[in-house]
Every structure is written in structure tokens, then in C-alpha cells.
Amino acid sequence: MFHLLDIIGTLAFAMSGALTAMSKRMDPFGVYIIAFVTAVGGGTLRDILIGRTPVGWMVDLEYVFMISIGFVLALLFRKRFDQLRTSLFLFDTIGLGVFTLIGLEKGINVGLHPVICIALGTMTACFGGVTRDILCNEIPVIFRKEIYATICILGGLVFFGLRSFNLESDIMYLITSIVIISVRLMAVKWKWYLPTLEHKS
Amino acid sequence: MFHLLDIIGTLAFAMSGALTAMSKRMDPFGVYIIAFVTAVGGGTLRDILIGRTPVGWMVDLEYVFMISIGFVLALLFRKRFDQLRTSLFLFDTIGLGVFTLIGLEKGINVGLHPVICIALGTMTACFGGVTRDILCNEIPVIFRKEIYATICILGGLVFFGLRSFNLESDIMYLITSIVIISVRLMAVKWKWYLPTLEHKS
Amino acid sequence: MFHLLDIIGTLAFAMSGALTAMSKRMDPFGVYIIAFVTAVGGGTLRDILIGRTPVGWMVDLEYVFMISIGFVLALLFRKRFDQLRTSLFLFDTIGLGVFTLIGLEKGINVGLHPVICIALGTMTACFGGVTRDILCNEIPVIFRKEIYATICILGGLVFFGLRSFNLESDIMYLITSIVIISVRLMAVKWKWYLPTLEHKS
Numbered sequence: 001m002f003h004l005l006d007i008i009g010t011l012a013f014a015m016s017g018a019l020t021a022m023s024k025r026m027d028p029f030g031v032y033i034i035a036f037v038t039a040v041g042g043g044t045l046r047d048i049l050i051g052r053t054p055v056g057w058m059v060d061l062e063y064v065f066m067i068s069i070g071f072v073l074a075l076l077f078r079k080r081f082d083q084l085r086t087s088l089f090l091f092d093t094i095g096l097g098v099f100t101l102i103g104l105e106k107g108i109n110v111g112l113h114p115v116i117c118i119a120l121g122t123m124t125a126c127f128g129g130v131t132r133d134i135l136c137n138e139i140p141v142i143f144r145k146e147i148y149a150t151i152c153i154l155g156g157l158v159f160f161g162l163r164s165f166n167l168e169s170d171i172m173y174l175i176t177s178i179v180i181i182s183v184r185l186m187a188v189k190w191k192w193y194l195p196t197l198e199h200k201s
Numbered sequence: 202m203f204h205l206l207d208i209i210g211t212l213a214f215a216m217s218g219a220l221t222a223m224s225k226r227m228d229p230f231g232v233y234i235i236a237f238v239t240a241v242g243g244g245t246l247r248d249i250l251i252g253r254t255p256v257g258w259m260v261d262l263e264y265v266f267m268i269s270i271g272f273v274l275a276l277l278f279r280k281r282f283d284q285l286r287t288s289l290f291l292f293d294t295i296g297l298g299v300f301t302l303i304g305l306e307k308g309i310n311v312g313l314h315p316v317i318c319i320a321l322g323t324m325t326a327c328f329g330g331v332t333r334d335i336l337c338n339e340i341p342v343i344f345r346k347e348i349y350a351t352i353c354i355l356g357g358l359v360f361f362g363l364r365s366f367n368l369e370s371d372i373m374y375l376i377t378s379i380v381i382i383s384v385r386l387m388a389v390k391w392k393w394y395l396p397t398l399e400h401k402s
Numbered sequence: 403m404f405h406l407l408d409i410i411g412t413l414a415f416a417m418s419g420a421l422t423a424m425s426k427r428m429d430p431f432g433v434y435i436i437a438f439v440t441a442v443g444g445g446t447l448r449d450i451l452i453g454r455t456p457v458g459w460m461v462d463l464e465y466v467f468m469i470s471i472g473f474v475l476a477l478l479f480r481k482r483f484d485q486l487r488t489s490l491f492l493f494d495t496i497g498l499g500v501f502t503l504i505g506l507e508k509g510i511n512v513g514l515h516p517v518i519c520i521a522l523g524t525m526t527a528c529f530g531g532v533t534r535d536i537l538c539n540e541i542p543v544i545f546r547k548e549i550y551a552t553i554c555i556l557g558g559l560v561f562f563g564l565r566s567f568n569l570e571s572d573i574m575y576l577i578t579s580i581v582i583i584s585v586r587l588m589a590v591k592w593k594w595y596l597p598t599l600e601h602k603s
Contacts, residue, residue: 024541025598026541027595027596028597029544029545029552029596030542030544030545033545048249049245049249049254049259050259051252051254051255051453053450053452053453054451054453055451058514058518059514061517061518064521112259112260115262116255116259116262116265119265134335134336134536135532135542137338137540137541139227139336139337139338140231140336143230143234143336147228147230150230193228194229194230196226249450249455250446250455250457250460251456252455313461314463316463317459317463317466331537335536338539339539341537344423344428344432344436348429350435395430395431
């Protein structure tokens with residue numbers, strides 16, 4: 001189940017990367033690379049930081065496979081993208097939840113402090129999108145608009161809160177994902193966002 | 202003493218990152234991340250390159266703590282920033298000196314050649330600022346204006362020069378930091394900078 | 403022979419980085435760093451991803467040496483650059499071929515799947531240029547115009563095709579480089595490029 005969601009998240013992130021790259025008039029190779037980086041960038045940074053090499057996607061070909069499928073789907077359906085926006089958003093939200101959990105789990109396995117585990121979970125979920133935006137020469141969108149990463153942090157807090165009750169892993173995973181996914185859905189529906197900080201120098 | 206200066210440098214770098222991010226109208230999360238990356242980016246790159254993982258800030262929570270304080274201070278005092286400019290500049294210069302030394306030391310511990318140690322020291326001191334500028338979508342300032350990194354290289358040369366006299370570590374550290382800090386202060390006071398290279402293609 | 407080509411590729415990549423940086427009006431330090439990153443960026447990313455640390459250029463000083471020569475050459479000859487364009491292009495193409503092969507080889511040594519080895523080879527050859535463009539605040543050129551990376555992938559396919567015939571390493575290397583180099587020359591001569599993908603959102 002967990003693995004299935006990981007696959008869905010990878011697919012959704014790859015599609016979101018491909019669509020962004022196409023809007024920048026890149027060639028197919030560029031589009032593929034951006035799709036790739038969006039999907040595995042977060043996990044790659046996480047694995048490098050904790051010293052888990054070769055990094056995840058190099059030893060498990062499923063990621064390359066799912067990204068290729070995401071790339072092809074984005075190519076095929078790019079004209080009907082508006083109709084797909086809702087499904088894509090849903091997939092992306094699932095990816096957000098699952099990737100946060102995977103990051104939390106890897107951090108715990110290496111014996112890191114909860115604060116650092118939450119940072120790892122947030123990075124796993126968000127860094128792919130940051131790299132996508134840098135490669136497309138834009139200020140990363142998560143630094144400016146959506147309360148995207150904040151939700152990952154919240155999810156991490158919920159997870160460690162539940163952990164102190166000695167619940168079963170599966171139940172903690174389930175509740176944490178539900179929290180992340182539902183807060184994101186509410187945030188977008190009711191347009192929650194953080195205020196911009198300004199500093200006149 | 203050395204550790205105290207590391208803490209002061211981290212704080213100053215975090216504040217400089219936060220203030221830059223606020224000038225770009227980012228939300229609080231974005232500001233925090235830029236502060237974080239500015240403070241630990243250099244050390245993270247260094248640790249990854251020499252294979253020292255999990256990287257420094259993941260195993261020593263003091264960094265997260267100091268960055269959070271720097272973030273809060275930058276928020277609170279952003280309106281009075283002009284009056285603080287001198288103190289902040291001084292902290293930043295201390296950070297420059299200390300971070301260079303830490304990089305040099307780690308390189309020596311891994312048995313690398315002095316040239317590579319100097320590169321590591323320079324990276325430790327400068328890469329955080331480079332990442333800050335990339336995330337804010339600007340050409341890194343150290344490539345264009347200030348003789349920032351050049352001072353780190355100079356500090357590294359002084360350090361290895363002193364080392365050939367078999368001085369005590371503490372004395373070498375002290376002299377090297379004084380050189381770095383005073384050259385930077387003079388460079389800013391008398392507006393020393395490297396000429397721009399131009400190439401018409 | 404292989405090593406000599408590696409050296410020529412490093413030199414050419416360093417010069418191409420230096421020339422790009424000079425066109426952005428950077429100071430000498432900035433120009434040197436961009437030259438450095440363009441030359442070793444690909445190999446550094448590869449080594450980090452497979453966990454081979456300290457990374458290549460830290461333990462073999464020849465790279466630093468060649469990059470410094472490339473930097474000086476670029477400085478000296480920047481006014482006569484137009485006359486050198488052809489030689490530089492040739493060096494760059496040799497670098498492309500050699501770096502792809504080195505990446506393929508390292509991947510095989512770590513026991514990775516051919517698909518991942520091809521990705522490593524392509525990264526080794528292309529990531530330096532990508533970093534150069536990001537640091538110069540541009541959308542990486544290989545994502546938009548030239549069929550640069552596609553040629554590396556093609557080279558990788560040829561390599562693994564030949565490998566199934568149990569040829570000697572030297573012969574496989576030779577044929578693969580000839581394919582990469584000649585396809586690139588033809589691609590530039592006859593202006594082959596991939597069509598841009600567009601997506602109206």
C-alpha cells in the first residue's frame with residue numbers, strides 16, 4: 001500500500017515537472033530531465049545528506065520506469081491538461097504525504113533527532129519542486145505562495161505526537177497522511193497562505 | 202572559544218540570509234529556509250564532498266537552534282536594520298574567518314592536499330551565500346563584486362604558511378582569523394575589489 | 403590515451419566555463435569558479451551519487467592544475483576567441499565523449515543497471531554545463547537548444563550494444579567515442595535539433 005502510494009506520488013511529481021518544463025518551451029530531453037528531477041530530487045538530497053549511496057533511484061529501476069510513464073502521459077495529454085488539473089492535484093497531494101513519511105522514516109532509521117527527521121521529511125517532499133523551479137529560472141514557488149512545506153512540517157509534528165502513544169506504524173502512517181492530504185486540500189480550497197514578509201532596505 | 206565563534210558566525214549568516222529573503226517578498230517559510238541554507242550550505246557541501254555523513258547540522262542540534270534565533274531576530278529587527286548594519290557586518294566577517302578555518306581543518310583531518318584544503322575552507326565560508334543568491338534568482342554576489350572569497354583563499358595561504366613553522370594550533374587559528382577579519386574590514390572600508398573581466402563574443 | 407583525453411576534456415570545459423563567465427562581467431574569482439564548476443561539476447555529482455568520496459578532483463590534483471591552465475588561456479586569448487572557436491568546439495566535443503565513457507565505467511564498477519550507467523555517463527558529461535548556466539542565471543542551454551545530452555545517451559546505448567559482443571574494453575571505448583564525437587559534429591554542421599515542446603496553460 002505504502003509502496004503503491006510512493007509510485008503514484010512519483011508519477012504525479014514527474015507529470016508536474018514535465019508540464020512546467022513544457023510551459024518553458026524546452027526540448028523533449030529538457031522536459032524529461034525536469035520531470036526526473038522533480039520526482040526524485042527530494043529523495044536524492046535526503047539520501048546524500050544521510051550518506052545512503054548509491055541513492056535510491058539508482059538501485060531501484062521502478063522510479064525511472066514511473067518517471068518515463070509520467071513523461072509520456074504529460075506529452076500525450078498536454079492539450080487536455082485543464083481537464084486533468086484536479087486529478088493531477090490529487091496525485092501531487094498524495095505524493096506530498098507519502099514523500100514526507102518516507103523522509104521521516106529514513107531519518108528515524110539513521111537515528112536522527114525528531115527535529116532533523118521532520119526536516120528530512122519536508123525536504124524529501126519539497127526539494128524536487130525547488131530544483132524544478134531553479135532549473136526553470138524562477139524563484140521556487142514554495143518560498144512565495146503556497147503553504148506547501150508548512151504542511152509537511154505539520155505532518156511531521158503529528159507523526160511524532162502519535163509516536164509517543166506507541167501506536168502501530170501503519171496507523172501512524174495512515175493518520176499522518178490523512179492529516180497532510182486533508183490540510184492541503186483545505187488550504188487550496190479556502191486559499192490559506194502565509195503572509196509575505198517584507199523588508200525595505 | 203572556537204566553538205563560540207562558530208555559533209556567532211552561524212547566527213550572522215542566518216540573519217543575512219533572512220534579510221535577503223525578506224527583501225524578495227518571501228513568506229516566513231521561504232525566509233526560514235533561505236536563512237538555514239545561508240548558514241549551513243557551505244558546511245553541508247563540504248561534508249558531502251568529503252563523505253562525512255550525516256552532515257554536520259543533522260547530528261548537532263545547536264545549528265538549528267542558532268538559525269531559529271537568527272530568523273526571529275531578523276524578523277523582529279527588520280525595520281531597524283540600518284542601525285544594525287555594522288554589527289551584522291562584523292558578525293558576518295567573524296563567520297567568514299571561522300568557517301574558513303573549520304573547512305581547512307576538516308580537509309587536513311581527511312588528509313587532503315593543502316590546495317584542496319584551501320578550496321574546502323573557501324567553500325565552507327562562501328557556498329551558503331552562493332546558494333542564497335541562486336534561490337533568490339540572482340547571480341551570486343561573490344562572483345561579481347566583493348573580494349569575499351579571495352580573502353578566504355588568502356587566509357588559507359597564511360594558515361599553511363604558519364603551519365610550516367610548527368606553531369601551536371591555537372596560535373595559527375588566531376593569526377589566520379585576524380588576517381581574514383582585518384583584510385575584510387580594510388577591503389570594505391577602502392573599497393578594494395577585483396576588476397571585472399569582460400569578453401565580447 | 404584515455405587519461406590524456408580526460409585532461410583535454412577538462413581543459414576544454416574549463417575554457418568554455420571561463421568564457422561564459424567573462425561574458426557575464428564577473429570578476430576573476432567568479433570566472434575561475436565557473437571554469438572549475440563547468441569542468442568538474444559532472445564528475446562531482448556522479449561521485450556524490452554513487453558515494454565515492456572524497457570526490458575525484460579532491461584526490462587528484464591534476465584537475466585543479468588543468469583548470470588553472472584553462473582559466474589562464476581563456477584570459478589571454480579572450481580577444482581572439484572567434485578564431486579559436488573551432489578548436490574549442492573540437493576540445494569540448496572530445497570532452498563530451500570522454501566524460502560520458504568515464505561515467506559509464508564508474509557506474510559499471512559499482513554494479514549499477516545499464517540504464518542507470520547511461521544516466522551517470524550523461525550526467526558526467528552534461529551537469530558541469532548545467533551548473534555553469536544556473537550560476538550565470540540562465541535556463542541551462544542543453545534543455546533548450548542543442549542535442550547535447552541526447553548524444554551522450556546514444557553513446558551509452560552504443561556502448562552497451564557493443565558490450566553484448568564481448569569486445570575488448572579499448573575497442574568499445576574507441577568506437578563509442580567515435581560515435582559520440584562524429585554525431586555531435588554532424589549535428590552542429592547540419593543543425594540537427596529536437597523540436598521544442600510547448601504547453602499552453
